[in-house]
Amino acid sequence: MTxxxxxxxxxxxxxxxxxxxxxxxxxxxxxxxxxxxPDDLRQLLPNLFMVEVIDGGTRFRYILSGVTVRQQLGxxxxxxxxxxxxxxxxxxxxxxxxxxxxxxxxxxxLQTWSQRGRxxxxxxxxxxxxxxxxxxxxxxxxxxxxxxxxxxxxxxIDHIRDPVTMTVLTEKTIELA
Numbered sequence: 001m002t003x004x005x006x007x008x009x010x011x012x013x014x015x016x017x018x019x020x021x022x023x024x025x026x027x028x029x030x031x032x033x034x035x036x037x038p039d040d041l042r043q044l045l046p047n048l049f050m051v052e053v054i055d056g057g058t059r060f061r062y063i064l065s066g067v068t069v070r071q072q073l074g075x076x077x078x079x080x081x082x083x084x085x086x087x088x089x090x091x092x093x094x095x096x097x098x099x100x101x102x103x104x105x106x107x108x109x110l111q112t113w114s115q116r117g118r119x120x121x122x123x124x125x126x127x128x129x130x131x132x133x134x135x136x137x138x139x140x141x142x143x144x145x146x147x148x149x150x151x152x153x154x155x156x157i158d159h160i161r162d163p164v165t166m167t168v169l170t171e172k173t174i175e176l177a
Contacts, residue, residue: 008172009108013044014126017143018106018174021128030104030131033139044143049077050130051140057102059083060095060140072121072146074156090166101127101140106174112149113157114165121157122147123166129176 009015020040024031038045046068052061062085065077077085086094100107106128113121123146130139148154157164 008174009126010110010170011124011145013145014108014124014143017041017044017126018128021106021141028131028134030129030134030137032132032134033130036141047143047145049142049144051082051098051142053098053102053138053140057099060098063139068146069144072144072157087163090164093166097127098140100173101129102137104129104137104176106176108170108172108174109168110170112167112169114167115157115162118151119149120152122149 009018020037021031023040024035024037026035028035033050041048046066048064048066049062049069050064052063054061060082062077062080062082070076082094082098083091097107097109106126109123109125109127111123111125112119113123123144125145126143128141129137130141131137132139146157
């Protein structure tokens with residue numbers, strides 16, 4: 001991993017994931033799912049999610065979500081399409097983020113989530129490209145970290161029934177070539 005990449009991920013756990021990704025990649029253009037060593041991620045497996053890239057990025061489908069992701073959202077992501085999960089500006093933002101990764105870059109984001117006009121969650125996410133054939137990106141590997149803010153009621157953040165306003169505090173595109 002390059003020093004520049006380390007500096008762009010402001011959370012030690014996500015910096016560790018990025019370091020693992022570089023090792024899994026090895027001499028390949030992109031790592032494949034079978035290159036992932038779960039032992040590298042033991043502490044973060046509950047925060048992991050995987051997204052299938054359909055038709056080069058015209059659509060995206062969640063294929064796996066860890067228990068922390070499911071608990072924080074209050075529903076299972078696996079099997080859901082991005083456009084069945086988010087709407088409006090959230091959907092546009094999510095599609096743009098995933099397409100950035102399909103273009104061969106990683107994306108680190110730090111956000112504050114608000115519901116009904118009050119901040120409820122600090123959210124950090126790292127998205128990384130993966131390729132079954134080591135050549136063509138067909139999956140996005142993601143990690144989501146959730147830190148409830150003071151006053152959060154502890155209930156899941158339901159993006160579907162109670163829309164969330166996302167305020168981006170930091171967003172960094174990480175060159176991987």
